[in-house]
Amino acid sequence: MIRETRLAPGNFILPLFVLPGSGIKEPVASMPGVHRFSADKIGDEARATADAGIPAVLLFGVPERKDEDGTDAWKDNGPVQSAIRAIRKAAPRLTIITDVCMCAYTTHGQCGHVQKGPGGVNDVDNDATLELLARMATSHAKAGADVIAPSDMMDGRVGFIRESLDEQAFDHISILSYAAKYASGFYGPFRDAADSSPKDGDRKSYQMDPANVREALREMGQDIAEGADMIMVKPALAYLDVIRAASEEFDHPLCAYQVSGEYSMVMAAAERGWVDGPRVMMETLTAIKRAGADNIITYYAKEASRILEKGEG
Numbered sequence: 001m002i003r004e005t006r007l008a009p010g011n012f013i014l015p016l017f018v019l020p021g022s023g024i025k026e027p028v029a030s031m032p033g034v035h036r037f038s039a040d041k042i043g044d045e046a047r048a049t050a051d052a053g054i055p056a057v058l059l060f061g062v063p064e065r066k067d068e069d070g071t072d073a074w075k076d077n078g079p080v081q082s083a084i085r086a087i088r089k090a091a092p093r094l095t096i097i098t099d100v101c102m103c104a105y106t107t108h109g110q111c112g113h114v115q116k117g118p119g120g121v122n123d124v125d126n127d128a129t130l131e132l133l134a135r136m137a138t139s140h141a142k143a144g145a146d147v148i149a150p151s152d153m154m155d156g157r158v159g160f161i162r163e164s165l166d167e168q169a170f171d172h173i174s175i176l177s178y179a180a181k182y183a184s185g186f187y188g189p190f191r192d193a194a195d196s197s198p199k200d201g202d203r204k205s206y207q208m209d210p211a212n213v214r215e216a217l218r219e220m221g222q223d224i225a226e227g228a229d230m231i232m233v234k235p236a237l238a239y240l241d242v243i244r245a246a247s248e249e250f251d252h253p254l255c256a257y258q259v260s261g262e263y264s265m266v267m268a269a270a271e272r273g274w275v276d277g278p279r280v281m282m283e284t285l286t287a288i289k290r291a292g293a294d295n296i297i298t299y300y301a302k303e304a305s306r307i308l309e310k311g312e313g
């Protein structure tokens with residue numbers, strides 16, 4: 001009766017990994033309970049997600065072929081584009097959000113167009129990357145995505161993508177911006193699932209310093225000014241103060257991404273019997289909501305919804 005924070009399946013967004021090929025549903029070793037699907041196999045998962053009361057999925061693609069500029073990212077029959085169409089058919093009411101970034105599609109694993117900088121280190125060319133991101137976003141919109149989620153952290157990307165979408169009559173498509181994405185050690189297992197580790201160098205030049213919160217608020221304000229409809233903090237549990245600050249500063253819907261490392265740490269400890277997995281998961285999800293997140297992107301979405309449904313949360 002006096003509980004202040006309530007989780008509901010309607011708060012969750014389930015991330016899904018899509019592979020090229022057909023007939024594939026394979027487990028991700030570093031993320032117990034998480035699978036990668038080919039587009040023809042994703043319909044059942046989408047239906048189960050919708051049936052659990054979860055309103056949205058977030059798609060990540062693994063391309064057939066990587067190249068220097070990640071040109072597979074805007075292929076009309078690429079894994080993500082095909083998955084969008086399959087999900088739309090299997091679960092028409094599910095909101096389809098797609099991740100937009102080049103890192104899973106480039107041979108070098110950086111998030112955009114690369115130029116050799118001083119000392120031979122790879123440097124991402126911000127402005128050349130915007131063009132690639134806009135092509136990828138438009139291709140997803142054309143396939144039927146509802147929300148485009150740019151995760152690359154290039155400067156000016158939200159405005160650039162917004163303009164490109166509008167020009168091609170996709171002005172009804174929303175943008176969920178990874179506004180505050182920290183250079184975090186918690187992304188390890190995801191890079192397994194999405195084959196997206198940088199081959200050399202890292203992403204510190206365009207992801208945020210974990211020590212900064214005012215910078216996060218500036219980035220979010222900037223993305224909102226450029227036309228973001230929703231904003232995100234990523235990762236979640238180590239950045240609850242950032243979520244809190246963002247929820248107090250902005251009126252826009254606020255997502256928090258409980259990332260792969262947050263998920264896998266709990267699952268691994270639970271496997272060893274060191275913690276009560278479901279209990280710790282529900283506790284962390286509650287904390288993220290309590291901090292001020294409206295929606296939580298979590299690999300635990302279906303399981304959490306089941307627990308809530310049974311009244312055990």
Ligand SMILES: [Zn+2]
Pocket residue numbers: 101102103104110111151152
């Ligand atoms: Zn990236």
